[in-house]
Amino acid sequence: MRVEEAIKRESIREGILRSLRNLSSAVERNVQEHPYLLDYAREVREARLGVAENYSQWMSRARDVLESRGVEVHFARNARRAREIAGEIVGSGKVVVKAKSMVSEEIHLREHLERLGNEVWETDLGELIVQLANEKPMHMVIPALHYSEGEVAEILKKIGVTGKSAEELAEGVRRFMREKFLKADVGISGCNAFSAESGRIFLIENEGNIRLSTTLPKTYIALVSIDKILPNDELCLKSVFVQSAFFGTFPPAYINVNERIEGQEMHVILIDNGRSEARFREQLSCVKCGRCQLECPVFQLAGNIWGGDVYGGPMGMVWSAITAQIPENVFLSTLCGKCMEVCPMEIDMPSMLREMKRSIVQGEDKL
Incomplete structure (x- = not known):
């Protein structure tokens, strides 16, 4: 789908504005009732940028602590290597x-694993809908x-789920996924924050699907992009608090x-994919709360279609x-x-977007 087509699709605009209305007041209330969250955000920003100054050192620490706990550790310089490692496992x-x-x-992992002849299921309800x-x-x-x-309702018919209400549809998906969880050979998750102190993977969710994905299968793979590394458990907990609160x-x-x-056989794949050489290192402090996306006037019109192959919106442009590479539609x-203004990490995305425009004009295609 092109941006011009996305703008004509009213459901994108309606869905984004509905989410913004539902979540905007919640963010304001969270900060008013829990002002310490602003302090947490500053601490997490400082810690993430500090780690970014020497990713090699922190990856070495991560490897040592994970291996001491019986976890197999892999390092992927780019997306292709990350796919290969996961495919080999x-x-x-x-x-x-x-x-x-x-x-x-x-890293387009699901598609790669499917090409290898595997049955791969997204377990988050929204992600499953998008997959189907x-x-x-x-x-x-x-x-x-x-x-x-x-x-x-029409999309879910593809897996035999029917219902007359959202509740019935959700219940049908729950039954469908329970069967997949029980049959699963491998579970895969990302990582909201990783503790170099303990080797723990911190994840937040609202459906309970992550804990089933990561504990029931005999093999568990955690994808940890190196920007998620933090020095200790306390900062990881503060990071997930900030991410959750500023989403709403x-x-x-x-x-x-x-x-x-x-x-359980557990693997951690530490993924660089441009992060260690990022020109705009400030973006590496991003906790991916998605707040800037909902508030962005261009995103409100075109959604995630405005951006690169994966990431959209202001933060998505930089990611x-x-x-x-720099998305050409950054000029929008x-x-x-x-x-x-709304970023808990106070990341200066406008300056980055301006610099990205300059780079394209001067013939550069990657930061």
Whole structure:
């Protein structure tokens, strides 16, 4: 889908504005009732940027602590190598359940594993809908916000799920996924924050699907992009608090703190994919709350179609430049500054977008 087509699709605009209305007041209330969240955000920003100054050192620490706990550690310089490693671990002919993960979208992992002959299922309801519709997530936290209840009902018929209400549809998906969880050979998750102190994987969710994806299968793969590394457990917890609160849901429904469990084969793939050489290192402090996306006037019109192959919106423009190349439609940015205004990390995205425009004009295609 092109941006011009996305702008004509009213359901995208309606879904984004509906989400904004529902969540905007919640963010304001979270900060008013829990002012310490602003302090947490500053601490997390400082810690993330500090780690970014020497990723090699922190990856070495991560490897040491993980291996001491019986976890197999792999390092992927780019998306291709990350796919290869995951493919080697999974093999073929397996049932794979995958938690919602933007880094897995970034490396196009599901498609790769399917090409190897595996049955791969997204377990987040929104991600499952997007998978069945053969589209990409419209928002990093609310991937299917652009579909109406009627459209969702038609999409879910592809897996035999029917119902007359959202509740019945959700119950049908729950039954469908329970069967997949019980049959799964491999579970895959991303990572909201990783502790170099303990080797723990911190994950937040609201459906309970992540804990089933990561504990039931005999093999568990955690995809950890190196920007998620933090020095200790306390900062990881503060990071997931900030991410949740500035999206609009606080406290989080579920916080998972994953370690290798007895009898389980656990792998961690540390993924660089442009992060260690990123020109705009400030973006590496991003907690991916998705707030800037909902508030952006261009995103409100075109959604995640405005951006790169995976990431969209203001933050997505910069992440696309870091992990792939500068999206040419960066010129649609209004540079209004709303993204920086609402960002808990106070990332100066307007300056980055301006620099990206300059780079394209001067013939550069990657930052």
